[in-house]
């Protein structure tokens with residue numbers, strides 16, 4: 234029998250109110266045992282909750298949402314209790330002591346919603362992104378996906394492909410009864426149109442993935458330029474080790490920033506120099522690699538010892554550091570800062586926000602927000618491209634197989650092909666209680 238799952242769905246730690254959720258066939262029994270019976274469906278009721286020995290745990294608002302009209306599609310109960318650690322622990326302990334009830338795994342409530350047909354996989358990913366969203370732009374994109382934007386596009390594609398496939402299969406099963414060139418024409422026309430739509434969706438993919446993950450801004454420069462000092466100043470905490478010894482930072486260090494509503498990942502790197510030290514050399518190689526794929530490289534070099542950046546095919550902002558060390562305006566830079574006095578830091582933050590905006594804004598809202606979506610749509614485009622290019626010499630079976638493989642890619646995208654390993658990877662990333 235399906236296990237009934239329980240978890241704290243609100244944030245961990247002390248809070249005014251905490252929400253504990255329960256989903257599965259044992260919900261009715263649990264409500265009878267601890268809340269004196271199930272309240273009227275979908276109506277909040279104030280109840281005394283009792284532990285196994287009959288002792289009172291809390292007075293709480295209780296909700297009963299009978300399946301299938303619930304978030305998971307199963308019977309669901311919610312306990313809105315006082316958010317103290319001992320209250321939550323007593324309630325969870327009492328619930329999980331009831332036969333058939335266990336703690337939920339990360340994302341398991343949402344996984345059940347998908348398995349019961351309440352959401353497709355892309356909408357579930359949208360919910361995960363909504364929980365993770367740190368900026369308004371990320372929230373909007375996640376909400377759109379959770380509302381089924383990609384799901385609707387995918388199911389429209391699937392319906393058209395299935396229709397075209399049915400025509401070709403009729404031809405394979407009953408050769409000579411139909412006019413083959415006419416059937417082929419329908420299949421190639423459908424494939425040609427859908428390739429266009431899939432490619433339009435893919436065109437926004439880079440932006441969609443960027444918005445989800447944030448613009449990538451890499452701090453690079455010679456050793457001792459003040460890179461880690463700047464990272465700490467912008468992050469407003471001591472993330473990276475700072476010292477007067479050149480070659481202090483070896484690995485890349487990332488922090489997430491909200492730049493005027495635009496999410497960004499700021500990456501500190503090892504100082505660039507020729508080195509005999511094999512570990513430092515790996516750090517230098519990593520620094521160059523990150524810089525090469527950044528949306529912006531902030532090239533730092535000391536005002537009293539300016540250095541030129543290597544050739545990079547990405548936008549560059551040249552910043553002179555340690556402005557406090559020289560009197561005359563620094564050379565060969567776009568702006569100058571001093572972590573000591575704070576001079577120039579506000580201007581720099583504005584420039585970073587501009588760069589993040591340039592990397593993330595523009596165009597329509599993206600349908601594709603993850604590499605996983607991109608992979609499946611690219612696979613679709615390859616198969617549809619072959620069908621679109623088919624001619625009289627192409628065997629009908631080949632075109633049909635390509636249409637089938639395109640449909641399969643859509644199935645992997647939306648989760649309608651039941652593929653456990655895809656589910657496991659995706660739902661592992663959720664929080665517990667979601």
Ligand SMILES: Nc1nc2c(c(=O)[nH]1)N(C=O)[C@@H](CNc1ccc(C(=O)N[C@@H](CCC(=O)O)C(=O)O)cc1)CN2
Pocket residue numbers: 252298301302303304311351
């Ligand atoms: N207290 C609480 N707040 C919450 C949730 C929750 O589970 N509990 N949610 C959870 O993530 C989100 C809201 N999402 C929800 C989505 C569907 C249903 C639901 O009951 N759907 C039924 C009935 C729909 C209807 O009445 O219109 C259904 O789909 O059949 C509930 C919550 C955010 N806020």
Ligand SMILES: Nc1nc2c(ncn2[C@@H]2O[C@H](COP(=O)(O)OP(=O)(O)OP(=O)(O)O)[C@@H](O)[C@H]2O)c(=O)[nH]1
Pocket residue numbers: 455456457458459460461462463474475476477478479480481482483502503504505554555556557558570571572573574
């Ligand atoms: N006077 C002055 N010193 C600074 C300033 N910023 C950083 N420093 C000092 O410069 C030294 C190097 O700073 P780091 O931030 O560790 O330099 P880095 O670029 O990360 O160096 P590596 O990790 O070795 O590549 C430290 O002693 C800092 O205190 C500044 O604005 N003014």
Ligand SMILES: [Mg+2]
Pocket residue numbers: 460461462473474475481482502504
């Ligand atoms: Mg450093």
